[in-house]
Amino acid sequence: MNTSRAKAPAGVNLPALRHHNAALVLDLLRAAGAEGISRLELAERTGLTPQAVSKITARLRAEGLAVGAGLRPSTGGKPRTVLRLVPDAQFAVGLHLDRDGLTAVLVDLAGRSVAVTTAPLDFGAPAEKVLADAADAVRDLSAAEPHKPVLGVGVAVPGPLDHRDGVLHRVTGFPQWDGYPLRDALAERTGLPVTVDKDTNAAALTLSLSEPPGDFAYLHLGTGLGAGLVLGGEVHRGARTGAGEFGHQTLQLDGPLCECGGRGCIEALCLAAEARGDRAEAARVLGAGAANLVGLLDIDRVVLGGRTVAADEDAYVRGVRAVIEERAARGGGGGGVVVTVAGGGDRPVAEGAAQLVLAPVFGRVGERG
């Protein structure tokens, strides 16, 4: 069962402290982007003394991860030196294995894709075949930056899996993947560390970098309906990496039959409304589920995405927002919740897969849930 907390050796010694503070500074440098950030601002944000920040940034500069980037205007004294991340110091590969295609990206420390490959993929083919294609994509992309280290490979897949050991489970319609140790198999083929996660979690991870701080849920409405949760700056995966099962929540007791065998699942209701052209009703249904989620977790934002939403973003945003605001007005929680659509890159899932690898570098361990 969930052993993540029970076994967590939470004791902190000096190397762990050093690593934590360095990662924290790196995270702030990343957030500052090309604009950069000064040592004193870093000190203020971290709560460390300016001198400690100087030492930490000196080490980061020696490792080639940070660099000076000009001066701020003086405010009456010596102007502040601005520091910024060196995005191409290290890279990570992100793979998105979908039912019909493979997308692979090489991502730099700033989160930008510097190389992309896409290819058709038969997810129903034998696992070894799919794995060989994936490994080829990793090899090709790594060659794009031959002299820079590639930290690892992140893989996003549609189905249920265990994020901790990287083993797939019961991928709907693809029984050959049940119990397949994807992480270890790909790690052996590529010689790189591999991290595996659900596609919705990867998308949520990408969003967590561009979204303002605070908790949010990413609701993905495409051929199905799923969710990725970001709580406290980290993706919430739950005990068995099963969190975000949003589509089969009951929204209509004893309602119409869903293909999962249940009744009144939000996914069935929402997609049925969409299929008969009643987009307002689809948005209202989605909004009811979103409002349930907002009330339960008291998050700051709801972010919508997926092909079905993209077809009419405005209708969905307005519909969902209306339900949430109406419930907030009744005192059901969720006042001030913001509803938006996922902007960001055009390959958010593959980029999020790469972020699975980069997250530890910036202190977003993600081992908690």
Added chain:
Amino acid sequence: MNTSRAKAPAGVNLPALRHHNAALVLDLLRAAGAEGISRLELAERTGLTPQAVSKITARLRAEGLAVGAGLRPSTGGKPRTVLRLVPDAQFAVGLHLDRDGLTAVLVDLAGRSVAVTTAPLDFGAPAEKVLADAADAVRDLSAAEPHKPVLGVGVAVPGPLDHRDGVLHRVTGFPQWDGYPLRDALAERTGLPVTVDKDTNAAALTLSLSEPPGDFAYLHLGTGLGAGLVLGGEVHRGARTGAGEFGHQTLQLDGPLCECGGRGCIEALCLAAEARGDRAEAARVLGAGAANLVGLLDIDRVVLGGRTVAADEDAYVRGVRAVIEERAARGGGGGGVVVTVAGGGDRPVAEGAAQLVLAPVFGRVGERG
């Protein structure tokens, strides 16, 4: 809005490290109870070296927080010395302000109530009157252990509030509390640090100490229906301390009217079934909501409590379990989820209020959500 993450000075210096490790060891000592735990076990659990644990425990003993408690049987060498927490080294006061009564407890470090007072309370009286009663209860209880330090006062109240600044909001039916700065007002009267939280969160906090590790939700079914969430060992409160709004989730689109003004709220459905004597249906409805929650968060356990559940624990446990297991069998998530009833003390809310004060001592900061 949610500034908890943006402003969090996450930098760690040596005093912070020392405090963290000491709190971690204290937490393990508390978990070990009267039985105690050896230095080497502490080292194994924390990931620190035995020598570091020796130094930390030496400091704790010097402060009177830990003490030796006999020897383990030898395994062929020097027997291990067992250490245990000194429960009566420090205390905390917990207050439960309910609609019609006040319960106050003095709790030791082990979480046991060493003194209790209950009194009728008119929550609709002027705030100053209620506050005076509360302050009196605190003073009386503090006198029970005159020579030991009382760390602070934790207060659990029914309504919506902000845990961070301790201000109440829109307590249903009691407009005079809207915007009342309960934390600061009581802190001034008692001269002690005060922490305020929702009653369901306090109950969940108590349970988190006796329950096995892992994430769980406490569902309280009494005159209303609410939830407390424990994720990653800490109570999840959300951006505005509004998390756990479980009763007014929509479970039946366009269903019967709820007193909140919405339609098809789980609370209305569940209580209506209970009112007409259909306990099986009430349990089924509760189970559907619980299954929604389980799927969304992938928690390890669901814990039921409250007067209505207590009236027929077996029916509710079986009913809720049945719905969750049926959905898990369909692939909707939640396999292996355990459904139980809240055991623990007879004053779980007041004791949980006291735990709000004790949590930081054991490194459960709770500032994250």
Added chain:
DNA sequence: TCCACTTAAGCAACGCTGTTGCCAAAGTGC
């Protein structure tokens, strides 16, 4: 009864962390 062996726990020296006190560098503005 003795002695070799095992295991636990403290002492001392150490490396490394962030902190403090101080000073040089690099601007502004009268």
Added chain:
DNA sequence: GCACTTTGGCAACAGCGTTGCTTAAGTGGA
């Protein structure tokens, strides 16, 4: 040109957990 402000590095330091070693306190076989 000089007084002032602000930034940021250097050096010394206190305190953390770690390492190497010693002492304490048991077991068990000869």
